[in-house]
Amino acid sequence: MRKEERYKAVIDWFARHVPDADTELHYQDPFQLLVAVILSAQCTDKRVNMVTPALFRAYPTAEDMARASAEDLLHYISSVSYPNNKAKHLAGMARMLLSDFGGVVPAEVAELTKLPGVGRKTANVIASVVFGKPAMAVDTHVFRVSNRIGLTTNSKTPLETERELVRHIPEELIPRAHHWLILHGRYICLARKPKCDDCGIAPFCLHYARIRKKAAESDIPHNKN
Structure with a gap:
């Protein structure tokens, strides 16, 4: 899957299944x-x-x-x-x-x-x-999830991740996409044990593709001769 295809698939899935993602912090103004x-x-x-x-x-x-x-x-x-x-x-x-x-x-x-x-x-x-601007905040969840899914490629810093995400995500979706990635990292794509079996975007995930490939290779009979 090409990166552009992965972005489209991931964005489409989140837009359908988590349309109203928002901050979990409580505030009045x-x-x-x-x-x-x-x-x-x-x-x-x-x-x-x-x-x-x-x-x-x-x-x-x-x-x-x-x-x-x-x-x-x-x-x-x-x-x-x-x-x-x-x-x-x-x-x-x-x-x-x-x-x-x-x-x-x-x-x-x-x-x-x-x-x-x-x-x-x-x-x-x-x-x-607050202001609906196309600003992508990159915390540890966004940094990890973006790299694991394959939305970013070998990003070394949060700023590199931010720039790549902003380049590929439609401007009007960036405020929501920030929360999509944070919440996904907080509840599904965990740091130590990601819940791949419960993940709706697993079919588009680079990490999951590698896991399946490794599992398939381990099932291939080895010629002992």
Whole structure:
């Protein structure tokens, strides 16, 4: 199967079977999503959703959070990964939102990445989820799944993966495709033991094709002469 055919088959399957894929983070507005995505770095969405309700009750807006110290915020987020750094990032992010952006979360990736704690992946999530822009956020799930399926070829970095995916996926589908790949990696295409028998895109998957080929070869009788 050529790569173009694989992309079309995978996209068609997801579009039919997972048409409404979206983030699993809980939020009410762009600021809250930005906070949640910062907290989600190397942490599960489930854990983030456990800590944000109390955090948002105490600091529902950028103005409220900008008045808090990192120590204040740490009290609410101590159970997430790297809480000390993230508390500093949240405090700095809220203050910069006020000082540089009038308290409004910017829509452009280049502007978002100026904020403390906001790298390219986080910026792409905000740009795509909130503003519907064709930005492909590449986390560990997207990076792994894309390579395993065969959507990317020997990508060494998230940026390489991002560029290849954006090049092949129709622009209007990129925001959804980001969630397709994340959720697929989270629940089906697991890192250690992918659930290939439960995978709807297995017929188009390069990894699964290799598994079948290896199994077929192992069944070929060997000539002992």
